[in-house]
Amino acid sequence: MIRLAGVTVAYRGRAVLSDLDLEIGAGERVALIGPNGAGKSTLLRVVAGIVPPLVGRVELGGQPVERLGRTAVARRLAVVPQGVTLPFAATVEEIVGLGRLPHEDPFRGHRPADRAAVAAAIERVGLGHLLGRDARELSLGERQLVLVALAVAQAAPVLLLDEPTVHLDLRHQVEVMELLADLNERDGTTILAVLHDLSLAAHFFGRLVALDRGRIVADGPPAEVLSPDLVQDVFGVAPGFVRLAAG
Amino acid sequence: MSAASLSHALPGLARRRRPLWIALAGAAALVVVLVLGVAAGSVAVAPADTLGILGSRLLGLDLARTWSAAAETIVIELRLPRVLTAMVVGLGLAVAGATFQGLLRNPLADPYVLGTASGAALGAAIAVVLPVRAVVLEFGLLHGLAFAGALGAVLLVYRLSRVGGLAPLTSLLLTGYAVGSLLAAGLAMAMFVSGAGLRQIFAYLLGGFDAASWLRLATATPLILVASVAILARARALNGLLLGEEAAAHLGVDVRRERAIMLALASLATAAAVAVSGLIGFVGLVVPHVVRLLVGPNARLVLPLSALLGASLMVVADLAARLLGDIPVGVVTAVVGAPFFLAILRRARAGYEL
Numbered sequence: 187m188i189r190l191a192g193v194t195v196a197y198r199g200r201a202v203l204s205d206l207d208l209e210i211g212a213g214e215r216v217a218l219i220g221p222n223g224a225g226k227s228t229l230l231r232v233v234a235g236i237v238p239p240l241v242g243r244v245e246l247g248g249q250p251v252e253r254l255g256r257t258a259v260a261r262r263l264a265v266v267p268q269g270v271t272l273p274f275a276a277t278v279e280e281i282v283g284l285g286r287l288p289h290e291d292p293f294r295g296h297r298p299a300d301r302a303a304v305a306a307a308i309e310r311v312g313l314g315h316l317l318g319r320d321a322r323e324l325s326l327g328e329r330q331l332v333l334v335a336l337a338v339a340q341a342a343p344v345l346l347l348d349e350p351t352v353h354l355d356l357r358h359q360v361e362v363m364e365l366l367a368d369l370n371e372r373d374g375t376t377i378l379a380v381l382h383d384l385s386l387a388a389h390f391f392g393r394l395v396a397l398d399r400g401r402i403v404a405d406g407p408p409a410e411v412l413s414p415d416l417v418q419d420v421f422g423v424a425p426g427f428v429r430l431a432a433g
Numbered sequence: 434m435s436a437a438s439l440s441h442a443l444p445g446l447a448r449r450r451r452p453l454w455i456a457l458a459g460a461a462a463l464v465v466v467l468v469l470g471v472a473a474g475s476v477a478v479a480p481a482d483t484l485g486i487l488g489s490r491l492l493g494l495d496l497a498r499t500w501s502a503a504a505e506t507i508v509i510e511l512r513l514p515r516v517l518t519a520m521v522v523g524l525g526l527a528v529a530g531a532t533f534q535g536l537l538r539n540p541l542a543d544p545y546v547l548g549t550a551s552g553a554a555l556g557a558a559i560a561v562v563l564p565v566r567a568v569v570l571e572f573g574l575l576h577g578l579a580f581a582g583a584l585g586a587v588l589l590v591y592r593l594s595r596v597g598g599l600a601p602l603t604s605l606l607l608t609g610y611a612v613g614s615l616l617a618a619g620l621a622m623a624m625f626v627s628g629a630g631l632r633q634i635f636a637y638l639l640g641g642f643d644a645a646s647w648l649r650l651a652t653a654t655p656l657i658l659v660a661s662v663a664i665l666a667r668a669r670a671l672n673g674l675l676l677g678e679e680a681a682a683h684l685g686v687d688v689r690r691e692r693a694i695m696l697a698l699a700s701l702a703t704a705a706a707v708a709v710s711g712l713i714g715f716v717g718l719v720v721p722h723v724v725r726l727l728v729g730p731n732a733r734l735v736l737p738l739s740a741l742l743g744a745s746l747m748v749v750a751d752l753a754a755r756l757l758g759d760i761p762v763g764v765v766t767a768v769v770g771a772p773f774f775l776a777i778l779r780r781a782r783a784g785y786e787l
Contacts, residue, residue, distance in 0.1 A: 236682055260685030267683070270676045273538040274730040283731075287673050288685035293666065295733045336676075340684070 187212040187344060187376045188233055193242030195228055195400075202228045204400045206242070212343070215370040215377045217387040219411075220397035221421055226380040227268070229397065230346050233378065235259050246344070260288035263344040264337035268352070278316045278324070278332055282308050285339030307339035311365060327358030334365060345369065347379040351386060359383070363390040384421075384428050388412060396420055452734045455727055459741030463520070466748040470516035471508055474755055478504045478512075487513075510647075518645040518653070519751040519762075520744040522710045523720075525657035525702040527743025530717030531724070531735050532664050532699040535671040536692055537602055543718035544703040547609040547696070548586030551616035553707040556582025557637040558623035561630040575637065576649070576708045583704035586616060591696060601692075602678070639761030640711035642751050649709050656705035660698040661740060667695055671732035713763045715770025716743055716750070722777050 188210040195203040203225045210216050218226050231237040232244055235251040244251045246262055254262070264285070272281075285307065286300040296304075308314055311331040316324065321332060330350060337345055347366070351359040367390055369375045381387040387394055388408035396404040396411055398420045404411040414425035421428075472483040482500040486508045489496045529544035537546065545551075556578035563574065594601065594608040624634055664671075670691035673681035678688050703717075720743045721735060728734045747762075750769070754762045 234683060236679065255685075256682060256687045257685035260683060263683075265680075265683040267677070267680050270680055271538075272675060272730075273534070273540055274675070274725055276675065276730045280729050280731060281676075284672060284676060284684060287669055290669065292669055295668075295731075 187214070187247060188378065189243070189245040189248075190229075190232070191243045191245075193232060193239045193244060195225075195232060195237060196240050202400050203232065203239075206400070206402060208395065208402065208405075210376060210378060212376055213370070213374045214393060215367070215391055216379070216393045216395055217391035218378060218380045218395050218397060219382075219384060219387055223399075224397040225400045226397055227348055230265070230348055230378070230380060234263060234265055234346060257288050260340065260342070262342055263346065264340035264342040266333050266337045266345070266347040266350055268348040270333070272321065276321055277318050278308065278313060278321055278335075279304065279318060281321055281332055282335045282339050285336040285341075288340065288342075303341060304339050307335045310338055311335040312361075326353050327355065327361070330354060330358065330362060331365075334362065338369065343374070344376045344378070347377070349380050349382055351381070351383060359386060366390065384412060384417075452728050452738065455724075455738055456741065459738060459745065462745045463741060463748075466745050466752070467516055467520070470519070470748045470752050471512040473752055474507075474512060476504075476507055478508055483508060514647045514650050515642045515645040515751070516748055518650045518709060519642050519747040521650065521654050521657050522642075522706040522713065523716055523743040523745070523747025523750075524740045525661060525706040525743075526713065526717035526747075527720040527739040528661040528664060528736055529699040529703045529706070530743075531721035531732070531739045532671065532695055533717075534721055535674055535732060535735075536695055536699070537606060538674060538677070539602075539606065540722065541718075542606075543714070544699065544706070545712070545714070545717070547605065547700070548590045548612045548616065549583040549700060549703045549707065550712050551613040551620065552582035552584070552586025552589075553579040553704065554582070554634075554638055554712060555616045555620045555623065556580070556585075557711075558620050558627065558634045561633050561637075562623050562627050575633075579637070579711075580704050580708035582616075583707055584700060586612060587696070587700040587704075591693075636761065637711040638763070640713035640763035640766075641754065641761050642710060643759075645709070653705045653709045657702045660702040660705075661736075664695055664698050664702075665733075665736045667691060668732040668736055670695070671736075672730075675730055711761075711763065713747070713750075713766055715766045715774065716747055719770045719774050719777070720746060722774070726777065 188208070190206055190208040193203055193206045194201060206229070218229065220226050228237060232239055235244070235254065238252060246254065246259065251259060283296065283304045286296060286303060290296055290300055308317060311334050313328060313331055313335060316328065321329065324332065334350065350362050354362065363386060366377055366379065370377050392407060394404070394406070394408050394411040395402055396416060403420060404416055412428055417423060417425045417428050468480060468483055468487070471487065472478050472480045478500070482504060485496050486500060486505050488494040490509055526544050530542070533542040533544060533546055534540060557575050560574040560578040590605065590609045590612045593612065594604040624631055627634055670681070670686045673684045673686035674688070682688050721739045724735050724738045724742060728738060750765045751762050754760050754765045
């Protein structure tokens with residue numbers, strides 16, 4: 187589904203990603219971990235075609251991402267951003283409705299099918315009771331769910347998330363994770379999520395990809411990736427700080 | 434009323450049915466202000482006669498002539514082009530305002546934010562100061578240089594903003610401010626040396642429709658209407674930008690391209706408007722906010738409803754200006770618009786994080 191081959195990205199002469207190879211199959215659920223500045227967000231941008239690689243190939247569903255137009259990419263891949271600001275007041279329904287942009291008719295706007303998809307997405311993340319609510323009145327956890335609902339309404343086979351649980355309390359963290367697991371297992375959505383919480387990543391994701399200084403340093407099941415050596419080397423903390431949840 | 438209770442007063446379902454009613458009310462208001470704007474003035478023409486003249490001349494109805502030839506001349510040659518010009522300018526400024534606010538993601542943006550106003554003003558002032566008089570198709574040097582100045586200023590701002598290291602939006606706004614200040618200095622200098630032309634420059638700066646004519650209307654209207662319709666056709670991109678430039682790109686918007694096209698279109702509409710009417714403030718700033726308060730931020734609704742409301746409002750402002758003894762329209766819109774804007778800001782704190 188997603189294939190990166192020999193990808194190098196540089197900002198002002200400094201390599202952010204170096205000669206990176208990564209393959210993620212359809213229906214996989216992958217967590218991207220690594221310290222701040224490792225290049226995780228850049229990797230998501232490269233996959234989404236927002237940042238073109240200096241060298242290397244990026245393919246989405248077998249096609250080079252730079253050849254797909256923006257709308258074609260948006261139909262294949264949805265991104266939950268790391269938090270957004272709105273210049274004007276908007277309701278939950280209006281925000282989630284923006285997820286239909288890549289599908290809507292350029293002149294007529296939302297058709298009944300779009301409205302149904304929006305309502306279903308809001309229901310799916312459990313915010314049905316907040317449909318017409320001004321987004322300002324929502325808690326941080328609810329706002330994060332609104333952004334996930336927006337991506338769900340986009341109905342793309344691939345979902346990218348950049349730290350979807352940051353700022354959330356434990357209950358909302360688990361709620362978001364369970365939602366991702368459900369999207370992955372029931373709908374077959376391919377998921378690639380940047381996560382800081384290693385325990386959460388290990389518990390909800392079967393495959394972890396560890397990134398350090400622009401290179402993939404480990405790729406595999408949590409027990410393998412989160413070895414004491416890696417935790418020490420990559421995150422620079424004593425291995426005892428990371429405990430894998432049982433199961 | 435707080436922002437919270439306001440949104441409770443507008444639940445999703447009620448909001449959805451609203452746009453149609455608002456559009457119908459806006460269309461009705463447009464017809465009413467058209468008749469009022471044509472009927473009222475220093476020589477009053479009875480509303481029935483006004484309707485009769487409009488009906489016979491515009492719709493080709495065969496009506497009994499109960500009005501004088503003088504009344505017909507006043508209505509057709511003076512008042513009608515004036516009222517229609519006010520409508521078109523109000524429409525253009527409101528649509529351009531909504532567009533700039535959406536593109537720049539800034540509730541304080543108006544059609545003049547990227548230098549159009551200062552560019553047009555400087556152009557007009559130079560035309561007054563220059564000892565050259567040229568008239569082509571009723572368009573003097575003033576209109577031409579105001580139009581060119583408005584477009585030139587935006588082009589300059591756009592070009593300059595692309596070389597800086599700042600984020601494009603911040604860079605655009607700051608460059609607009611810097612270029613605007615520079616042009617304002619030029620304007621001040623032109624006014625200083627203008628002598629007897631000062632009054633003419635002031636009249637342009639405050640805006641008005643005294644100089645409206647059919648030919649000027651026929652020149653500005655296509656520019657403003659075509660630009661507005663083209664912007665409306667790109668409402669999708671404007672909606673995507675609600676969430677930010679990167680999020681818009683993820684939603685399928687080619688941000689760089691759409692931004693360049695819409696900046697050009699909105700600037701074109703603004704330049705055409707200020708060339709025929711001078712600088713009339715607050716309509717382009719306030720109208721889109723009023724519409725958003727009624728129907729939410731969806732550009733598909735905000736743009737056409739802003740167009741309707743802007744057109745009606747400008748006719749009313751012009752009417753008030755005439756009835757108050759031919760004061761400049763820009764004074765009326767500022768006196769009404771500024772407090773209104775403050776009230777809106779109090780009701781709906783505009784931006785926030787999600």
